[in-house]
Amino acid sequence: MSDAWVYHHQDLGEPAHIDGSPIVRPVVPLIVAEELPAVLGVLDSGSPISVASADLFAFLGVDIGADDPLYGIPLSVGGGFERTPVFRVRLRLSSPGDHTHGVSWSLDLGARSRWRLPFAVLLGQRGWFDSFPTRIDATTSTVELPLGSASDGEL
Amino acid sequence: MVTEWSQHKNWLGIWLALRLAPTRWQNQQRGVEPNAVALRRGSAGTVHWVRAELVELFRGRWVALDDTGNVVADSDELGELLERLEAVGLRANTVQRVPSADDPLFVGLS
Numbered sequence: 001m002s003d004a005w006v007y008h009h010q011d012l013g014e015p016a017h018i019d020g021s022p023i024v025r026p027v028v029p030l031i032v033a034e035e036l037p038a039v040l041g042v043l044d045s046g047s048p049i050s051v052a053s054a055d056l057f058a059f060l061g062v063d064i065g066a067d068d069p070l071y072g073i074p075l076s077v078g079g080g081f082e083r084t085p086v087f088r089v090r091l092r093l094s095s096p097g098d099h100t101h102g103v104s105w106s107l108d109l110g111a112r113s114r115w116r117l118p119f120a121v122l123l124g125q126r127g128w129f130d131s132f133p134t135r136i137d138a139t140t141s142t143v144e145l146p147l148g149s150a151s152d153g154e155l
Numbered sequence: 156m157v158t159e160w161s162q163h164k165n166w167l168g169i170w171l172a173l174r175l176a177p178t179r180w181q182n183q184q185r186g187v188e189p190n191a192v193a194l195r196r197g198s199a200g201t202v203h204w205v206r207a208e209l210v211e212l213f214r215g216r217w218v219a220l221d222d223t224g225n226v227v228a229d230s231d232e233l234g235e236l237l238e239r240l241e242a243v244g245l246r247a248n249t250v251q252r253v254p255s256a257d258d259p260l261f262v263g264l265s
Contacts, residue, residue, distance in 0.1 A: 012254065120252075
């Protein structure tokens with residue numbers, strides 16, 4: 001039995017590199033609600049925060065128009081800057097190969113409107129890397145989460 | 156010379172028809188018409204990504220995928236797609252957006 005959860009990088013259909021090789025992303029499957037399919041979270045250790053499509057928040061129990069955010073951060077949207085509200089939400093990371101098994105954790109997540117990325121959630125330093133010690137290996141195109149490593153939940 | 160090129164064109168047409176026909180037939184069998192909500196139920200299991208041969212068909216769309224990577228529903232907007240899945244009780248495996256061919260490459264937030 002493996003002592004880590006391992007996720008393989010994925011080609012999400014983005015136009016290929018100039019040399020023809022596919023662009024692959026470090027992706028993990030996330031459950032926002034029990035009856036819904038997994039959405040994709042991309043790990044980005046260079047991002048100080050985590051953000052997601054604003055469309056997800058209603059399914060996370062957040063009314064963006066009515067609920068008070070924890071705080072706001074300025075992010076560029078559609079060529080301009082927009083204050084992005086940040087809410088405390090709970091997501092579930094699916095184990096590799098099985099949506100019925102996973103680990104839930106709480107994180108502060110920015111709600112970004114007009115989202116056009118191929119994944120629904122960008123997981124950065126605050127929200128992911130401060131909860132899950134993570135090894136991203138570009139030589140094998142894998143993400144590895146050691147078992148027992150999560151600071152919140154039971155990985 | 157004109158006759159030879161004409162023959163080449165005929166062969167090219169036949170080759171293209173043979174090349175494209177199976178793909179169209181396979182898509183019809185799979186029920187992967189854009190905008191369609193096919194009432195096929197997926198089950199929890201391995202995460203699947205959009206199949207390479209379907210990428211061009213769904214560029215710029217949010218798609219819900221079944222356990223084999225086939226598209227079972229699609230929409231312009233993520234929220235709309237999730238609402239439709241919830242409303243009809245359609246269980247899919249994974250949701251993703253197929254990037255448009257001219258989408259800028261994402262290299263980080265700004």
